[in-house]
Amino acid sequence: MSSTILGSKMPALFQGISFGADPFGFLAKQHQQFGAVFKIKLPGDPGRVVLCDPEDIKKVFELSPSDTQSHDLPVHFNFGQQFILFQDGATHTEGRRFLSPPLQERRLSKYGDFMLQETSELIDSLEIGAVTPFVPLLDHLALSIISRCIFGAVESEKRARLHFLINRWADKTFSVPLFMSAMLFSGFKVRKFLDKHARQSTTKYGDSQKQSLFIWKELANIKAEIEDIIRMDIDFCRKHPEIDRGDVLANLARAKYEDGSHMDTQTLIDQIFGMSIAGYHTTSITTSWLLRDILTYPEVFKKMSEECQTVFGNDRTDSSKIPQLRYIQAVIQESMRLTPITPVVARTIAKPMVLGGYTLPAGTHIWPCVSEVQRDPTIWEKPECFQPERFIGTKHSIAEYFPWGGGRKRHAGLTGRL
Numbered sequence: 001m002s003s004t005i006l007g008s009k010m011p012a013l014f015q016g017i018s019f020g021a022d023p024f025g026f027l028a029k030q031h032q033q034f035g036a037v038f039k040i041k042l043p044g045d046p047g048r049v050v051l052c053d054p055e056d057i058k059k060v061f062e063l064s065p066s067d068t069q070s071h072d073l074p075v076h077f078n079f080g081q082q083f084i085l086f087q088d089g090a091t092h093t094e095g096r097r098f099l100s101p102p103l104q105e106r107r108l109s110k111y112g113d114f115m116l117q118e119t120s121e122l123i124d125s126l127e128i129g130a131v132t133p134f135v136p137l138l139d140h141l142a143l144s145i146i147s148r149c150i151f152g153a154v155e156s157e158k159r160a161r162l163h164f165l166i167n168r169w170a171d172k173t174f175s176v177p178l179f180m181s182a183m184l185f186s187g188f189k190v191r192k193f194l195d196k197h198a199r200q201s202t203t204k205y206g207d208s209q210k211q212s213l214f215i216w217k218e219l220a221n222i223k224a225e226i227e228d229i230i231r232m233d234i235d236f237c238r239k240h241p242e243i244d245r246g247d248v249l250a251n252l253a254r255a256k257y258e259d260g261s262h263m264d265t266q267t268l269i270d271q272i273f274g275m276s277i278a279g280y281h282t283t284s285i286t287t288s289w290l291l292r293d294i295l296t297y298p299e300v301f302k303k304m305s306e307e308c309q310t311v312f313g314n315d316r317t318d319s320s321k322i323p324q325l326r327y328i329q330a331v332i333q334e335s336m337r338l339t340p341i342t343p344v345v346a347r348t349i350a351k352p353m354v355l356g357g358y359t360l361p362a363g364t365h366i367w368p369c370v371s372e373v374q375r376d377p378t379i380w381e382k383p384e385c386f387q388p389e390r391f392i393g394t395k396h397s398i399a400e401y402f403p404w405g406g407g408r409k410r411h412a413g414l415t416g417r418l
């Protein structure tokens, strides 16, 4: 075995462009060429070690807080520097302890019926025989759920404003020009630049209607306005503890550390903003792939409908019955196996570690590769085939199936029993 980890010899700029254009395809090619451990280098980035062997990934997911450290992710999304996704080690453990209770299934279960009702209304609005693009519909559904469950917004004006702002922020941030700029000049630099402009923006609630020729100015104004909405709401919730809202923002605004103090307001704004973005396209894209799969396999759709009929009968409003939908859960799991939302999850080790036969120094950035492991033919029989039954009666380890990530940083939102 070579003593240095192999990887593409292409300059970082070309690796960045190839990765930016097709992250899943680029990683698959590198895996095929260099094996289960390889290196990639993006512009302005110290380099990443990609892991495709579940044995190595298991070790990474089992690391304790003192074995990992926070680091600047090479992404340009300016969620807010203190968002939990950017944290690791002891800071992450403390943040997660604070954030987890309000996100628990039990605390949010009162929104289950609302989600079911919104989804039923969306289905009822579809016309048989009409061509309907999924993504905008599912974007709308995800935003309805976010504005209600995270922001507690019931008034139609506030909901419409949040829909507009979050949608516009995501559209601009994930647009090709910005994504490619991040790949060319480095995600860190683009994020810092966007952050600087957002801090300088003096936009207040209702201001950022006008569009700008300069994408970063518009993004800065949108971010400033969303932050303004969150700040006003945190103040309101803390001043009026008697109003029982139960949404994530209200729960977090009132939550206290053991010493009786609240989370500092800017840190909380970063968490709420981060969650609303982390939960938006992740949900709508995951459900879009799911619908694509269901419509591609009519026999799967038929079994799902039969299960729905058996469990719900004609009354589809009781969300407490959802856990009984075992086949439907397997369909979702299979769809997320083949089309996970992210090809990798990120960690940085704080101590030297042996992975794949290589001794990696402290500070190495590691990417356990979701997309390659979930299509590994040594783990999955006929990995390219859509077979939900493979999830019935079989348990896969977290290092073999991790569309929600793994270990202490596993996705913090609701995953139900998936």
Ligand code: HEM
Pocket: 084, 085, 086, 087, 096, 275, 276, 278, 279, 280, 282, 283, 286, 341, 342, 345, 346, 403, 404, 405, 406, 407, 408, 409, 410, 411, 412, 413, 414
């Ligand atoms: C289908 C929808 C979603 C998918 C597939 C998804 C997937 C993921 C993944 C892969 C991670 C990284 C985990 C890791 O590094 O090990 C993550 C983290 C996270 N997700 Fe989600 N997510 C979804 C929706 C949401 C929603 C709706 C919320 C908020 C309400 C949310 C909140 C978070 C947070 C806060 C983290 C950071 C966890 C940490 O670093 O400790 N996600 N998610």
